[in-house]
Amino acid sequence: MGLADVVGADSLLEPQGRFLTDLMGRGVTGHADAVVLPSSVDEVAAVMRWCYENDVPLTARGGGTGLAGGAIPVEGGVVIGFERLNAIRAFDPLLWRMHVEAGVTTADVQRRARESGLRFPPDPGAAELSQIGGNIACNAGGPHAFKYGVTGHWVTGLEVVVPPGEIVHIGGSIRKDVAGYDLKSLIVGSEGTLGLVTAAWLRLIPAPELELPVVGLYRDAEAGISAIERVLASGVVPAAIEYLDAVMLSYSGDAYPFGIPDGGAFMVMTEADGAASEAQRAAAELQATLAEDAVAVHAPTDPAQVAELWRWRGGAAFAILAQRGGAFSEDIAVPLDRLRDVARETLEIGERHGIPALSFGHAGDGNIHSTFLFSPDDPGEEQRADAACHELFELALRLGGTVTGEHGIGWLKRGQLEHQLGATGYDLHLRIKQAFDPKGLLNPGKKR
Ligand SMILES: Cc1cc2nc3c(=O)[nH]c(=O)nc-3n(C[C@H](O)[C@H](O)[C@H](O)COP(=O)(O)OP(=O)(O)OC[C@H]3O[C@@H](n4cnc5c(N)ncnc54)[C@H](O)[C@@H]3O)c2cc1C
Numbered sequence: 162m163g164l165a166d167v168v169g170a171d172s173l174l175e176p177q178g179r180f181l182t183d184l185m186g187r188g189v190t191g192h193a194d195a196v197v198l199p200s201s202v203d204e205v206a207a208v209m210r211w212c213y214e215n216d217v218p219l220t221a222r223g224g225g226t227g228l229a230g231g232a233i234p235v236e237g238g239v240v241i242g243f244e245r246l247n248a249i250r251a252f253d254p255l256l257w258r259m260h261v262e263a264g265v266t267t268a269d270v271q272r273r274a275r276e277s278g279l280r281f282p283p284d285p286g287a288a289e290l291s292q293i294g295g296n297i298a299c300n301a302g303g304p305h306a307f308k309y310g311v312t313g314h315w316v317t318g319l320e321v322v323v324p325p326g327e328i329v330h331i332g333g334s335i336r337k338d339v340a341g342y343d344l345k346s347l348i349v350g351s352e353g354t355l356g357l358v359t360a361a362w363l364r365l366i367p368a369p370e371l372e373l374p375v376v377g378l379y380r381d382a383e384a385g386i387s388a389i390e391r392v393l394a395s396g397v398v399p400a401a402i403e404y405l406d407a408v409m410l411s412y413s414g415d416a417y418p419f420g421i422p423d424g425g426a427f428m429v430m431t432e433a434d435g436a437a438s439e440a441q442r443a444a445a446e447l448q449a450t451l452a453e454d455a456v457a458v459h460a461p462t463d464p465a466q467v468a469e470l471w472r473w474r475g476g477a478a479f480a481i482l483a484q485r486g487g488a489f490s491e492d493i494a495v496p497l498d499r500l501r502d503v504a505r506e507t508l509e510i511g512e513r514h515g516i517p518a519l520s521f522g523h524a525g526d527g528n529i530h531s532t533f534l535f536s537p538d539d540p541g542e543e544q545r546a547d548a549a550c551h552e553l554f555e556l557a558l559r560l561g562g563t564v565t566g567e568h569g570i571g572w573l574k575r576g577q578l579e580h581q582l583g584a585t586g587y588d589l590h591l592r593i594k595q596a597f598d599p600k601g602l603l604n605p606g607k608k609r
Pocket residue numbers: 183184220221222223224225226227228230231232243263284285286287290291292293294295296297298299300301302303304352353354356357358359478567568571604607
């Protein structure tokens with residue numbers, strides 16, 4: 162029996178184009194024998210059963226916005242896309258919960274929640290394209306993860322298809338569950354290597370009444386990171402604490418809505434939120450804390466300006482790409498007392514490899530996007546940027562951190578996990594994979 166007998170010809174596509182790569186930006190294209198776009202969980206289960214019976218690799222694909230090459234089918238076989246599994250199965254605004262299929266985009270969940278005065282807090286950057294299934298598979302974060310936590314924190318239940326093609330329900334529309342081992346957390350962040358997420362129960366919260374960003378500009382990284390430390394020590398809980406270093410500002414600062422003042426060479430971006438009085442009090446405290454030693458502090462209150470500020474922050478990542486045409490932007494995370502080491506050593510790594518380097522990111526979570534630029538026309542430069550990334554991974558581990566805080570291991574960071582987990586930890590990791598996927602057919606080559 163062929164795959165077309167299992168899912169029907171209209172669910173089967175020629176393997177080409179976007180289904181063979183993702184936004185990792187390293188020009189890696191995989192290969193596949195078929196692309197399947199199932200419309201029901203039963204079809205997903207049937208596809209997995211077929212793959213398991215025929216020893217065919219099966220790679221899950223969400224919105225393809227992953228930055229670690231996780232959705233690239235590197236060992237051929239079948240790519241399974243979730244875009245047709247895009248129903249909101251239930252939305253109970255009064256109970257702050259939503260039951261969605263895996264292919265619903267992050268932005269659609271956020272929009273539906275917002276229309277009812279609620280919020281789905283995870284805010285990874287490519288929300289219009291990324292899917293809830295992909296967010297769960299990567300345990301995606303974003304700027305507001307500092308206060309609200311990463312995607313997994315907002316998942317109370319999962320519907321998953323596991324080898325050899327069984328549908329399991331873990332948790333549900335319940336807010337607490339300590340019955341078994343924490344299978345939900347094993348699936349969250351498993352990058353399509355343990356099972357295929359077909360639906361999720363999401364937890365929502367009432368949307369904050371006000372969001373008040375407070376931005377500090379400093380003469381250098383030392384002054385800026387000291388400001389971050391003061392914010393953390395102050396007892397105020399901002400929704401986000403981001404930083405952008407001098408090189409990043411030199412590329413993106415022209416479009417900054419409030420103008421970079423002379424001498425402003427390191428930006429700390431925070432936001433207070435909550436009920437109006439609470440947000441205003443927290444914003445005032447942030448202003449006072451950030452003002453010490455600052456070149457300037459900007460605190461927009463007009464919602465249009467606030468939106469413009471975050472739009473600029475989102476677009477700043479693209480301004481980097483415009484510099485030389487190529488950029489490898491990593492996502493290491495380190496303990497908060499090592500932030501200044503990352504800011505300084507990122508630049509030193511770039512110097513050693515003869516390429517421009519910069520850092521920015523979710524400073525409050527110690528999750529920094531150290532970035533190395535190159536021209537795609539210069540293979541030598543691209544190789545040096547790649548070598549710089551490997552040195553960065555070593556730095557992350559030396560500082561007691563992790564090689565990935567939000568993008569995942571995927572294909573890009575293959576080989577790094579054993580360094581990070583050690584022999585015994587890595588063996589446990591492999592045995593968990595074996596328990597879920599004894600034939601090793603789910604997203605082979607990834608998360609290793
Ligand atoms: C401009 C930009 C900004 C970004 N900003 C952030 C950010 O702030 N924070 C952040 O964390 N990430 C960020 N990302 C990375 C990316 O958007 C996230 O990792 C996102 O969660 C990936 O979702 P996706 O649907 O695109 O997944 P894909 O890229 O399609 O897949 C990612 C991984 O998930 C697996 N997968 C996908 N769907 C399923 C499923 N249904 N079941 C099982 N496995 C599945 C794939 O096999 C793959 O391993 C950004 C990316 C871009 C391009």
